[in-house]
Structures are given as structure tokens and as C-alpha cells.
Amino acid sequence: MSLDPSMRDQVLAAVPSLRAFAISLSGNVDRADDLVQETLVRALANIASFQPGTNMSAWLFTILRNLFRSEYRKRRREVEDGDGSYADTLKSQPEQDGKVEFAEFRAALVKLPPDQREALILVGASGFSYEEAAAICECAVGTIKSRVNRARTRLAELMAIDSVEDFGPDRATRAVLAAGDR
Amino acid sequence: MQTIAPTAKTEPTLGRDVQTKIGQQLRAMYDDVVSQGVPDRFVELLSRLDEQDEQQS
Numbered sequence: 040m041s042l043d044p045s046m047r048d049q050v051l052a053a054v055p056s057l058r059a060f061a062i063s064l065s066g067n068v069d070r071a072d073d074l075v076q077e078t079l080v081r082a083l084a085n086i087a088s089f090q091p092g093t094n095m096s097a098w099l100f101t102i103l104r105n106l107f108r109s110e111y112r113k114r115r116r117e118v119e120d121g122d123g124s125y126a127d128t129l130k131s132q133p134e135q136d137g138k139v140e141f142a143e144f145r146a147a148l149v150k151l152p153p154d155q156r157e158a159l160i161l162v163g164a165s166g167f168s169y170e171e172a173a174a175i176c177e178c179a180v181g182t183i184k185s186r187v188n189r190a191r192t193r194l195a196e197l198m199a200i201d202s203v204e205d206f207g208p209d210r211a212t213r214a215v216l217a218a219g220d221r
Numbered sequence: 222m223q224t225i226a227p228t229a230k231t232e233p234t235l236g237r238d239v240q241t242k243i244g245q246q247l248r249a250m251y252d253d254v255v256s257q258g259v260p261d262r263f264v265e266l267l268s269r270l271d272e273q274d275e276q277q278s
Contacts (some may be wrong), residue, residue, distance in 0.1 A: 047271070054263050055258055055259060056255050058254050058257070059251045059254035060251075063247075063254075072262070079263065079266055079267065080266075080270065141246070141253070144247070163247050163248070164248050164251035164252075165251070191243060191244075192240075194240075194243050195243060199239060
């Protein structure tokens with residue numbers, strides 16, 4: 040059986056936002072693209088379990104999210120990461136990978152616990168409802184809401200702390216401020 | 222530039238303004254990737270997986 044063309048179109052249409060999700064989660068473009076690739080391989084292998092008419096994008100996000108979480112757990116074990124040295128390897132990457140204007144923000148984002156990070160991205164950037172995000176993360180809607188709130192508070196702290204340390208707005212902070220003025 | 226006392230860490234009043242900017246920054250970063258579209262490698266991957274599938278059946 041070959042892939043239904045409309046199914047194929049739906050999968051392809053989801054790729055740009057899958058990549059954005061993966062890059063935001065992992066903070067690393069190369070690893071993100073590997074995650075997307077693995078997601079597509081799994082999705083096509085299990086396409087029969089996708090129910091036509093339901094949300095293809097949410098289905099693919101669920102696969103990618105689970106892959107990321109199991110990879111994250113595995114890596115944490117491998118490096119026997121007591122406290123955040125894996126997060127440190129993540130945050131050392133973004134500057135080479137993306138636009139400089141987002142580097143500081145990405146570095147702050149990867150410092151969040153993964154459950155808060157994914158909730159914030161799904162609701163705050165991917166455009167999923169709290170209910171859809173809860174389904175993707177397999178948790179209660181209230182849990183997603185509190186994770187999003189904690190993520191925002193923590194990010195605010197991280198960004199604020201950075202600017203105190205810097206004793207003045209650096210480039211990335213100015214980009215944040217400029218974005219606020221648009 | 223106003224100096225911030227070390228104890229003045231993230232008061233809620235400051236937080237609201239910062240959080241609006243965080244939301245904008247998050248979407249800007251995300252949309253920047255979305256606007257890159259579908260890289261060729263994924264179009265090719267789908268074609269390849271599709272062909273494999275056909276050969277197997």
C-alpha cells in the first residue's frame with residue numbers, strides 16, 4: 040500500500056511546525072532535524088493507526104514529543120547528570136545554530152524543565168489549545184496550565200537575571216525589547 | 222541605567238511586562254523556523270519511505 044496523497048500532503052504540511060517545535064525543544068538544529076526525521080519514519084510505519092479526520096499535526100507532535108522525552112531520559116542516564124550538565128550542553132549549542140537575536144532566548148528556554156518547556160511551546164507558539172496540548176503530553180489540562188505558568192515565570196526570571204548580570208541590555212535583550220515595540 | 226538591587230528579583234509588577242515580551246520572542250523564534258518551509262531532505266525522505274512501502278506490498 041502506498042501512502043495516500045492527501046495523507047502525504049498533511050504530513051508534509053506539518054513539517055515546518057514540527058521542526059520549529061523540535062528546535063525549540065532541543066535548542067539544536069541538527070538534533071531537531073534528526074528528531075523530525077525519526078518522527079516521519081515512525082509516523083509512516085504506523086500510518087494505519089492514524090485516524091483520518093483527526094488532527095494529523097497533533098498526532099505527529101505526539102510522536103516527536105515522545106521521541107524527545109525518551110532521548111532526553113536516555114542521555115541524562117548516559118551522562119549521569121545530577122544537576123543540569125545536560126542542559127549545559129544544550130545551551131552551549133544555540134548560538135551557532137540560529138539567528139543571534141534568538142540565541143539568548145533559546146539558551147533560557149533550554150534551562151526550563153522539559154515538561155514546562157514543551158507545555159509553553161505547544162500553547163504559546165504552536166497554537167494548540169490547552170486541551171490539545173494536554174492530549175499531546177498525556178496529562179491533565181490543569182497540569183498544562185500550571186506548567187505554562189511556571190515556564191513563563193521562570194523564563195521571566197532567567198531573562199531578568201541575565202540583564203542584571205550584564206548590567207545593561209545586551210544584543211539579545213534589545214531584540215526582545217524591540218519585538219515588544221512592534 | 223538604573224541599578225537593580227539584588228533583592229529585587231522578579232517582582233510581579235516587572236514580570237507582566239517581561240512575560241508579554243517572552244511570548245512575542247517565543248513566537249518570533251518559532252515562526253522564523255516555520256517560515257523556512259520544508260527542507261528538501263524531508264520531501265526526499267517521504268518519497269523514499271513511500272517507495273519502500275510499495276515494494277514491500
